[in-house]
Amino acid sequence: MSAVELRGFGWRHAGRRAWAVRDVDLRIEHGERVLLLGASGAGKSTLLAALAGLLAEDSGEQAGSVEIDGLDPRKARERVGVVFQDPQTQLVMARAGDDVAFGLENRGVPAAEIWPRVAEALDRVGFPYRPDRSTSALSGGEQQRLALAGVLALRPGLLLLDEPTANLDPAGAALVRGAIGAALDADTTLILVEHRVAEALPLVDRVVVLEPGGGVRADGPPAEVFATHGAELAAAGVWVPGPPPAPRRSTSPAGEVLLTAERLGLPPRLAPADLTVRAGEALAVLGPNGAGKSTLALLLGGLLKPGTGTLRATPALAGRYADSPPHRWRAPVLAQRIGSVFQDPEHQFVTGTVRAELALGPRRAGRSEAEVSSTVDELLSRLRLDQLAAANPYTLSGGQARRLSVATALATAPRLLILDEPTFGQDRRTWLELVELLAGLRDTGHGVVAVTHDADFVTALADRTWRLGADAAPTAAPTVRRDGDPAPTVPTDDPRPVSG
Template identity: 45%
Template sequence: MARDDVRARVRGLRWRPTGRATPTVDGLDLTVGAGERVGLVGPSGAGKSTVLHALAGVLGDPLPGELSGTVHVDGGVGYVPQDPGSAVVASRIGRDVAFGPENAGLPRAEIWRRTDEALDRVGLRYPTGRPTSALSGGELQRLALAGALARTPGLLLLDEPTAMLDPAAAAEVRAAVVGALEGTDTSLVVVDHHVGPWFEHLDRVVVLGPGGRITHDVAPAALDAAALDVPAGGATSLRDELTRAGVWLPGVPAPAPLDVPASLVAPDGPGPDVVVEGLRVDLVTRGLRGRTTTNALDGVAARLPAGRLTAVTGPSGAGKSTLVATVAGHLRPTAGEVRGAPGRTARSRDLARSCGWVPQQPEHGLLALRVRDEVELTGRRLGVAVDADEVLALLRLDHLADAHPFRLSGGEQRRLALAAALAHRPGLVLLDEPTVGQDRQTWAAVAGWAVAAARHGATVAASTHDGHLVAHAGHQVRLDGPARQRQVVAA
């Protein structure tokens, strides 16, 4: 590859986050050509997001730690992080997308042309004055992507860009990315645990192993179902090798959920039968324009039976997270009622004892300075014994017991949030997109926890787009939205 054809070059990258005993990435070399499309895959915690952070230039200052090696990038960078909410910079979606073009000093007409086009490309077809706080997690992913596309970057970095989207919305976002890059020399590096749907759009797939080391750098065709089954010289097939490493590959069946022991998940008594009737939830945003009320749910009726895993499904923006958070007592119903759940009037201690809620943004539930302390915290406050060692080992976090929770990868943080909320074995278990960012092994642990908790009497509900998890649910509540989501602006 000629020097002029190189978009990004990484040499000898080593990164040890503050508070971690070992580097996340150690000695990585990677080159991305101009116009090249690269998929970056590997098990949870292998350093995929760290590589994107390095290419985006955010290691060492915004993210503290020990950094060495060199990273050279030619051209501007558009970056969509794993937590899309962290990329929001404005209270209205139009202003948020316009932020990049405005900072580039473009004329006003060009700024808003790019903004409108980017929002349309990603399928976020709300008025530009819609509050960013009224968006679902999946809609925030689309917003972050629109902001990146509006910059027309030379290097586009996407970290799990479709993880919280339903299949139709995910296909729309992939099409938006491909369409935006067509006919340009913009390079793409995309991290996606389920990379198969990207194969037809990629030139290379780079697989990271422990320590962020590249174990394979192959053409997507080498990872299709036919090629994966052919061992080389009698050796283990690439399919088997990558599957054992935790990589999700097309055509490979999902693993079975782990058989989690009752001692880790069984509540003291049977969980409640939760009944939702006529539920309406309005989300209120206050800003310079006054108060904006957005209808997120209207007229919802549902049942969450005890001893069952209920999958809460539906398209992005349908109100799945709102329903789960309302049952958890974190949102106040505008109308209707939720029976059987503790609700907003319960004392904090009683709510914590009876209900475990794992939010879509895992960092919102993290309070301690060490991973082990996080797992033990709620149980200690409630006087409930927690076997932290066994919980950490089950969720593949035992090697991180002394690490700071905010120095973990996105998938690791999500598993830690689950452990922190559920290690004291509540009777009501509420999960919001619990399997996002998980490799095959860690998926089996998370899914196994949900299935086992229900089997041992808990009431378990999970808002999810994960068809593999839905297949193990004994009950389903589907929201057929998106919700009407009316807006009323009051001075």
């Protein structure tokens, strides 16, 4: 059992003027199940890190106090299990089973109990492979399941989950929510950060909303909080239950072909696929975790050499480089024509500040300093990063880092933009702004390809959907479906081709 108490708690990261979280007074009793909400940057992830005992004294400044069962969190770590936004940060072993066993061994669990608990935890989260599966061969969503299995195997008294279903397909997300529910007993305290609010509500009995400026904005039973504060929370950017935002679709037909993929693949990560990408169109790539969606995005972006088939760029995209495939283009040529946003934002940061990161692409493209400054200022404002202009990109929250990674690609306005999970970690307000920015880019003749599990994003933006690996077994080579009808639909678990 674990109770949580924060008194005037705040934390300011080293080198920052603004506090990540401040003036939080909150008590969570043994066995309570809390959904922690707040606009992007309100400090949700920082608060979870504090409870997990992961905020080092030399990495920032603390105000107030935080306790777990009366102890400093650094002395109560064995009572706490945490799953971070980025599962890669907590996978430490080369094989999946060993990774789950690692925590049990460190806790001194008897050897005879370890592997039965490993098998139970992997089964609970629907991990689709044998325990000897290489962790480096897992997709982002599969890594999330494995990280959750490692925490559930520990049977913690306090379970901290930071968007545990963010990169999961709908079926996988439902399975993980079921695993979380099954793991909770009367003595387990749960604090859950989740943007899929409606789906998360069956797991919780209390909602706490953090205020970005400090303190707690709302606290109480879910029905009461949303009935009393729902409209104002939505206006402030907090996700609340309700219908998705209105679609923002193109009213013009798709334009000229930019890319053509024929039997494009990279065994065993991606089976051969046929695909056409057009200007003036937003194409959503759907499919279950492990089907090869991120690999496809890297191939389309010219960042991987195909293992099979061909990828041809038309003169409309490639100009005088149309005779060579994108993966052979020089980096400056590729960056000006195809922009890529990786699943892990940190993989594309190369400078020391947010402003410098945004300025790098336009400057390399030969824009004047006045143009660079104007572009950077607009993106900082529209994506609510202006207060973080001087911050190191590696110190941003998950949602802030995702916005920065999208903004760096938007800064050069490439003819084709390829994004992997572009809405991960966004609050309602920044989600809408991202949709507007991408829709605006599409409406001016640019092509947009988005790998996503975000059903609302697909409904709001996609002109066409394309499903990959919809009916493939997890251990088999993914099957690929050809282009469907040009009509947006919400992703489902239905293995039939997507069409309007």
